[in-house]
Amino acid sequence: MAVHQVETNIHQKVKVSIKQKKKKKFNYVPYVFLLPAIVLLLVFEYLPTINAFYYSFTEYHILSPAEWTGLQNYKMMMEDEKFWIALGNSMKYFVITVPMLITLPLFLAILVNRTIKGITLFRVIYYLPVVTAMVAVAIVWKYLYHPTGLINAALHGMGWDHANINWLLNKKTALPAVSMLEAWKAAGFYMLIYLAGLQTVSKELIEAAKIDGASKVRILWHVYLPQLRPVFAVTVVMATLGTVQMFTSIYVMTGGGPLDSTMSLPLYIYQKAFVEFDMGYATAMGMVLWLILMVLTIINYKLSRGGQSIQ
Amino acid sequence: MIKRPKTNWMKISKLALLYLLLIGVACIFIGPFLWLLSTAFKSNSQDVFSFPPSFIPKPAVIDHFIEAWTAIPFPRYLLNSFLLIIIMVPAHIFLTALTAYPLARMNFPGRNFIFYAIIATMFLPEEGKLVPLYIIVEKLGLVDSWWGLILPGLVGGFSIFLMRQSYLAIPKEIEEAAIIDGCGPFRVWWSIILPLTRPTLAALSVFAFISVWNSFMWPLIILKDDSLFPISLGLAYLSGTFGTDVKTMAAGVVISLVPVIIFYIAMQRHFVSGLQGSIKG
Structure with missing residues (x-):
């Protein structure tokens, strides 16, 4: 007993002395670890974001200093026809691409979610476009969309005789054509996300459903899909952010044409800022784009959350 | 004993269909790259946008590289x-x-x-x-x-x-x-x-x-x-x-x-x- 007490006493003393040491000496070590990243993030993330609010209320051409003009830029936006076209196009990209990116990759994931010979090879091939540069594949697809290119030839092969569409020079087809490239390039990425989700689905539930005699379609609909709900939330948010920010594919394939029919908001911002050097106006549009992304993300988040609480 | 070969047949044909589907989808993803590769090797006399499209460069040249x-x-x-x-x-x-x-x-x-x-x-x-x-x-x-x-x-x-x-x-x-x-x-x-x-x-x-x-x-x-x-x-x-x-x-x-x-x-x-x-x- 006595020995034990002495021991605990020593323990307490040691503990107290450690505490005192800690109080006396300021531990600078963690801050040394953090310093480089904090400096970089302050200068290249937080400072520009704060500046963005300011610049959006100014008239600013890079050579002369920024001049406060209040809501001028935002008023100008309301009357800028091209801004509304770009905004409308971004919404069209959203409406066409996001449903494709939510459904097709799920089909791909179900297709490759099995253990048969060579399945890894197929996964590697389906994911291949994801790792390649958008610039490179956009150049390739530009040639594929040629009036006598591979895509029209494939349509011919499927028995459509009038397939000599000039996809990228036609006002009606250019935007869906660019969307197709985006979906093709990103499909493998979302496939892997779904695949990870599918592998977490409870095996017992599937077995139980099989024993109850449920068909494969019913198992997919009633067992897999409800359990994939959190994965859907992830894919919807990522696909939304990705499509509203589309830039490179459009820049390379059409440059926004024909007649602004493929112009997206990011591309218009780029042109205003770095071709016309109208920094203030471009920043104001950037703020609007940010607001749109925030609203879309919050809606998606609420929807997926709301669904969960019902369950 | 009679049933067994039948189910095997079913299994094999099902598997074949599955592979066919996998390969078909793979063509969509790898096709543009194959077209690119064949185009890069085609000689100047061969039309890139010919119909029907050809994937084989005749003759294959490395001039473009x-x-x-x-x-x-x-x-x-x-x-x-x-x-x-x-x-x-x-x-x-x-x-x-x-x-x-x-x-x-x-x-x-x-x-x-x-x-x-x-x-x-x-x-x-x-x-x-x-x-x-x-x-x-x-x-x-x-x-x-x-x-x-x-x-x-x-x-x-x-x-x-x-x-x-x-x-x-x-x-x-x-x-x-x-x-x-x-x-x-x-x-x-x-x-x-x-x-x-x-x-x-x-x-x-x-x-x-x-x-x-x-x-x-x-x-x-x-x-x-x-x-x-x-x-x-x-x-x-x-x-x-x-x-x-x-x-x-x-x-x-x-x-x-x-x-x-x-x-x-x-x-x-x-x-x-x-x-x-x-x-x-």
């Missing part, structure tokens, strides 16, 4: 991209690992605040800050230089988040033992803890490699001098001037794709593990 390599500054662009990777990937990994360490393993005032402030940068809009970021880089005198290209992209909230998850999975005892043995905090981090996070480091490096090789928008904005261009920017620039010369352009695109595809095939298991790690996290 030579032209892409000599007539236009392709070697320069490739070298630039390689240099950028050699600089940026290790720097990014080092800073990410350094920053995430105290956030996961040390107790200090302001830790949570700093962590959330770093995570929040993931939600700061790229487009919203693009122009002000350019202005800052311009005021620092870094426009049209690799400093301006490299510095803004060196640290990111997402990698730090992933790295922190990886540190959190390591038992505390390992560190405590090292501290009792008299290791300083940097030694503990560098030689004890960091080697244990190797899978995450590999996954982060793979993603960093791909994103540096493929980056486009920021180089486009920040670089004017074409001797500084990375390959992605060089390609876009060439497609503007050489776009009508389909075969030479195709050869150039093939050259730009080869390093990344080799890298991808060699490292493919890290892509899956990295992605799954990010979802679980």
Whole structure:
């Protein structure tokens, strides 16, 4: 007993002395670890974001200093026809691409979610476009969309005789054509996300459903899909952010044409800022784009959350 | 006994159908690359946009590769991209690992605040800050230089988040033992803890490699001098001037794709593990 007490006493003393040491000496070590990243993030993330609010209320051409003009830029936006076209196009990209990116990759994931010979090879091939540069594949697809290119030839092969569409020079087809490239390039990425989700689905539930005699379609609909709900939330948010920010594919394939029919908001911002050097106006549009992304993300988040609480 | 061969037949034909479907879908994803490859090898006398389309170059020539390599500054662009990777990937990994360490393993005032402030940068809009970021880089005198290209992209909230998850999975005892043995905090981090996070480091490096090789928008904005261009920017620039010369352009695109595809095939298991790690996290 006595020995034990002495021991605990020593323990307490040691503990107290450690505490005192800690109080006396300021531990600078963690801050040394953090310093480089904090400096970089302050200068290249937080400072520009704060500046963005300011610049959006100014008239600013890079050579002369920024001049406060209040809501001028935002008023100008309301009357800028091209801004509304770009905004409308971004919404069209959203409406066409996001449903494709939510459904097709799920089909791909179900297709490759099995253990048969060579399945890894197929996964590697389906994911291949994801790792390649958008610039490179956009150049390739530009040639594929040629009036006598591979895509029209494939349509011919499927028995459509009038397939000599000039996809990228036609006002009606250019935007869906660019969307197709985006979906093709990103499909493998979302496939892997779904695949990870599918592998977490409870095996017992599937077995139980099989024993109850449920068909494969019913198992997919009633067992897999409800359990994939959190994965859907992830894919919807990522696909939304990705499509509203589309830039490179459009820049390379059409440059926004024909007649602004493929112009997206990011591309218009780029042109205003770095071709016309109208920094203030471009920043104001950037703020609007940010607001749109925030609203879309919050809606998606609420929807997926709301669904969960019902369950 | 009678039933058995029948079910086998069913099984085999089902499997054959499955493979047929898998191959059909694979054609959609790999077809454009095959077309590109065959185009790059076609001679000048063969029409690229013939109907019906032909995938076999008759005869196969390497003239266009030579032209892409000599007539236009392709070697320069490739070298630039390689240099950028050699600089940026290790720097990014080092800073990410350094920053995430105290956030996961040390107790200090302001830790949570700093962590959330770093995570929040993931939600700061790229487009919203693009122009002000350019202005800052311009005021620092870094426009049209690799400093301006490299510095803004060196640290990111997402990698730090992933790295922190990886540190959190390591038992505390390992560190405590090292501290009792008299290791300083940097030694503990560098030689004890960091080697244990190797899978995450590999996954982060793979993603960093791909994103540096493929980056486009920021180089486009920040670089004017074409001797500084990375390959992605060089390609876009060439497609503007050489776009009508389909075969030479195709050869150039093939050259730009080869390093990344080799890298991808060699490292493919890290892509899956990295992605799954990010979802679980």
